[in-house]
Amino acid sequence: TGHPLGAPLAQILDTYVLAQAPDGALVIVDQHAAHERLTEERLRAQFQEGRIATQPLLVPVVVDLPAMEAARLLGETETLARLGLEIEPFGPGAILVRAVPAALKDPDAAGLLRDLAEEFAEAGAPLALEAKLDAALARLACHRSIRAGRRLQREEIDALLREMEATPRAATCSHGRPTFLKLTRADLEKLFGRSG
Known part of the structure; x- marks a missing residue:
């Protein structure tokens, strides 16, 4: 697909979204942090346009x-x-x-x-x-922003991923924390003690 953050797989603990990127990497998104950044960018754009x-x-x-x-x-x-x-x-x-x-x-x-x-x-x-x-x-x-602990529908997860891809500075929330982590196959193999 043409979506760098990939396709939604699941939501865990009603807080994190799992997706699989086109390169096979596992993407873990903090739904609150990501939505906070997206909301801030929308508000900032509206403010700069005076509206x-x-x-x-x-x-x-x-x-x-x-x-x-x-x-x-x-x-x-x-x-x-x-x-x-x-x-x-x-x-x-x-x-x-x-x-x-x-x-x-x-x-x-x-x-x-x-x-x-x-x-x-x-x-x-x-x-x-x-x-x-x-x-x-x-x-x-x-x-x-969407709070941790809120169950998201698959369509909401997909919309969140797509909006993140289209938003500048979406990699960190307003407080500077990461909004998502990407674990490659090599990262996963290392975590499980496998050699590539």
């Missing part, structure tokens, strides 16, 4: 946070709006979420805000806008 679509929430969500975290996020209202996340103050330590990035489908708005607050807190000193956006895009992508 991260928002999804207004039918019922806005109130998120209670420590006052410092709430203040930090509210100080980033403009940055977050550029990413499709619309928030506003809602009393001491509370934030009202009116819209989320449409690409996130069914996000946990409270968890997302807590993660973003943590991301900005870990950054410490005020970051340049570009660094803030990069950090926020990575967090958004992680939130939206």
